[in-house]
Amino acid sequence: MGTRFEQLEICSPDFFMSLALLIDFGSTFTKILAIDLDSEEILAYAQSGTTVETDIMIGLRKALKLLPPHLQKASYEYKLSSSSAAGGLGMVTIGLIPELSAEAARRAALGAGAKVIKVYSFRLSDRELKELETLSPDILLLAGGTDGGNREVILDNARVLSRSRVHCPILIAGNKAAADETDTILSSSGKNTLVTDNVMPEVNVLNVEPAREMIRKVFIDRIIESKGLKKAEEFVEGILMPTPTAVLRAAQLLSRGVGQEKGLGDLVVVDVGGATTDVHSIGMGNPIQAGVVRKGLPEPLAKRTVEGDLGIRYNATTILKVCGAERILQNAQVPHPDLPQRLASLSSCVEFLPESVEDRDLDFALASCAARAAMERHAGTIEVLWGPQGQYYVQYGKDLTSIDHLIGTGGIFIHHSAAGSVLQKTLFSPEEPFSLRPKKPTIYTDARYCLFAAGLLAERLPEKAFRIAKKYLRKWN
Amino acid sequence: MTGKKEKRIIVLGVLGVDAHVVGNKIMAHALEAEGFKVVNIGIFSSQQDFIRAAIESAADAILVGSLCGHGELECRGFRENCIEAGVDHIHLVIGGNLVVGKQKWEEVEDRFLQMGFNRAYPPGVSPQKVIEDLKRDLEKV
Numbered sequence: 001m002g003t004r005f006e007q008l009e010i011c012s013p014d015f016f017m018s019l020a021l022l023i024d025f026g027s028t029f030t031k032i033l034a035i036d037l038d039s040e041e042i043l044a045y046a047q048s049g050t051t052v053e054t055d056i057m058i059g060l061r062k063a064l065k066l067l068p069p070h071l072q073k074a075s076y077e078y079k080l081s082s083s084s085a086a087g088g089l090g091m092v093t094i095g096l097i098p099e100l101s102a103e104a105a106r107r108a109a110l111g112a113g114a115k116v117i118k119v120y121s122f123r124l125s126d127r128e129l130k131e132l133e134t135l136s137p138d139i140l141l142l143a144g145g146t147d148g149g150n151r152e153v154i155l156d157n158a159r160v161l162s163r164s165r166v167h168c169p170i171l172i173a174g175n176k177a178a179a180d181e182t183d184t185i186l187s188s189s190g191k192n193t194l195v196t197d198n199v200m201p202e203v204n205v206l207n208v209e210p211a212r213e214m215i216r217k218v219f220i221d222r223i224i225e226s227k228g229l230k231k232a233e234e235f236v237e238g239i240l241m242p243t244p245t246a247v248l249r250a251a252q253l254l255s256r257g258v259g260q261e262k263g264l265g266d267l268v269v270v271d272v273g274g275a276t277t278d279v280h281s282i283g284m285g286n287p288i289q290a291g292v293v294r295k296g297l298p299e300p301l302a303k304r305t306v307e308g309d310l311g312i313r314y315n316a317t318t319i320l321k322v323c324g325a326e327r328i329l330q331n332a333q334v335p336h337p338d339l340p341q342r343l344a345s346l347s348s349c350v351e352f353l354p355e356s357v358e359d360r361d362l363d364f365a366l367a368s369c370a371a372r373a374a375m376e377r378h379a380g381t382i383e384v385l386w387g388p389q390g391q392y393y394v395q396y397g398k399d400l401t402s403i404d405h406l407i408g409t410g411g412i413f414i415h416h417s418a419a420g421s422v423l424q425k426t427l428f429s430p431e432e433p434f435s436l437r438p439k440k441p442t443i444y445t446d447a448r449y450c451l452f453a454a455g456l457l458a459e460r461l462p463e464k465a466f467r468i469a470k471k472y473l474r475k476w477n
Numbered sequence: 478m479t480g481k482k483e484k485r486i487i488v489l490g491v492l493g494v495d496a497h498v499v500g501n502k503i504m505a506h507a508l509e510a511e512g513f514k515v516v517n518i519g520i521f522s523s524q525q526d527f528i529r530a531a532i533e534s535a536a537d538a539i540l541v542g543s544l545c546g547h548g549e550l551e552c553r554g555f556r557e558n559c560i561e562a563g564v565d566h567i568h569l570v571i572g573g574n575l576v577v578g579k580q581k582w583e584e585v586e587d588r589f590l591q592m593g594f595n596r597a598y599p600p601g602v603s604p605q606k607v608i609e610d611l612k613r614d615l616e617k618v
Contacts, residue, residue: 096532096533097529097532097533100529100533101533144533145533145534145535146516146534146535148483148486148514148534148535149486149535149536150533150535151535200533202516202534203488203516203529203530203533203534204518293520293521295519295521385494385521386494387493387494387495387496387545388494388545388546388547389495392494392496394521
């Protein structure tokens with residue numbers, strides 16, 4: 001199991017401190033951060049391999065033992081945690097029209113920190129039902145129909161699900177006029193159901209916050225236990241949210257501010273991980289140029305996308321397929337003559353920590369490619385159309401070109417000396433003018449890996465969480 | 478569609494690469510004032526945008542505004558696409574500057590009815606006329 005201990009400051013054990021311990025049970029590593037709440041400083045960071053298959057507390061105890069003795073024995077006012085262990089929160093979403101309610105459901109799940117395993121549209125076929133039964137999601141989100149609109153499809157899907165071997169909680173978030181009947185059909189056949197507001201109450205109107213909150217509640221109440229994470233509650237106050245939610249919360253906090261603390265404004269966070277690369281953008285993303293028409297389902301103010309094929313360990317070989325060897329090597333400083341073999345090795349040894357110059361250079365190249373591809377998929381696009389009255393511009397998704405702040409988080413951004421350059425690769429390019437990526441943001445990295453911690457701490461002390469998150473951003477330009 | 482409803486649901490929009498929005502807003506306002514629920518998908522709408530919105534909202538009718546003169550080209554296959562999407566019998570209405578140049582309205586109207594539209598209106602038709610016809614037509618459904 002890989003371990004790394006980093007001691008940032010030693011405080012006198014005689015000095016009374018108000019402390020917080022923030023823990024992330026990651027898919028590969030359990031990470032802990034000890035924070036002095038009075039001085040708003042990070043005291044120590046440690047990590048050890050996550051041990052969810054045996055006993056989650058084993059990995060946590062190993063990480064705790066890496067803290068300085070006085071912090072091991074200290075009393076913590078808050079012990080909060082997030083988790084993406086045991087595969088994270090896996091969801092399947094079902095809607096009606098792929099571009100409308102099915103897409104709204106997908107966005108609700110992503111914004112709740114889930115990994116969306118599959119999206120279904122229209123009436124479930126027998127083949128799709130069999131597939132769903134094998135996927136075994138943690139939560140199923142069932143949507144479809146605007147409020148007062150189509151009710152037949154969500155009801156038909158409820159009947160199909162009621163006869164299925166799907167046993168996970170089913171969150172009903174579709175046509176409110178059909179919600180009660182949908183709930184009755186499912187619950188009378190023994191399914192666990194919850195009902196919340198429609199994720200798309202009107203055509204092209206997104207309403208994902210109620211569903212996100214409900215998903216988080218289900219995660220805390222039921223999913224944690226089913227994944228063997230409940231034992232951690234012997235030690236922590238509770239596993240409050242999936243890890244991606246903690247990062248998204250921190251991004252929202254930094255952007256919008258809280259109380260007396262003024263936020264940074266619209267921003268983007270790129271989280272390059274071993275299993276996925278996530279992008280979070282906070283802002284409306286409205287067109288910058290006059291006369292541009294925005295089309296498509298609106299995107300949430302806090303938008304998250306997850307690229308499950310762009311993690312720099314689990315998907316090292318997939319990055320090769322997606323981006324190509326030439327692009328990877330263009331981002332490298334040293335030669336990598338055995339690139340395919342090296343990437344295959346990384347994919348099979350996901351806890352590998354770089355040791356040599358070549359290792360670090362390859363991580364840099366992979367992260368640069370992954371971050372760029374993820375940003376391109378996240379950012380909106382602009383299309384030029386010609387009509388009888390001339391040229392028009394139509395925008396799909398968010399215009400991120402005027403974003404002022406771009407933040408990188410994830411292991412690569414803590415440990416690599418040129419981490420800021422990874423984010424440079426994600427920026428707007430005149431060669432691809434239709435991809436609305438950020439043009440000239442100030443670039444930061446989450447140098448102390450504390451964004452997830454700030455997202456957790458915000459549940460209790462939002463203003464302190466804001467100040468800590470902002471304090472430890474390392475500026476690169 | 479599905480029998481008596483509280484309000485009849487109408488999908489309204491402007492078809493094609495066309496930024497004419499004023500007529501669209503006027504028609505939306507008039508329909509709402511007469512008790513219709515309006516799903517306004519706005520300008521730059523494709524046939525699929527109309528049909529998707531109609532399915533999702535269980536609409537009773539689709540009202541297509543076409544003001545750039547290229548309606549005949551842009552409406553080709555509209556009824557067929559509705560059939561493919563399972564809304565075979567949805568009430569389809571079109572109005573606006575449907576053709577370029579001066580042509581006999583009766584011939585233009587006939588071409589759109591042949592395409593599968595239930596009603597077609599020339600430029601300058603009053604919203605009240607459209608709404609009266611709509612109410613009568615939907616009563617028969």
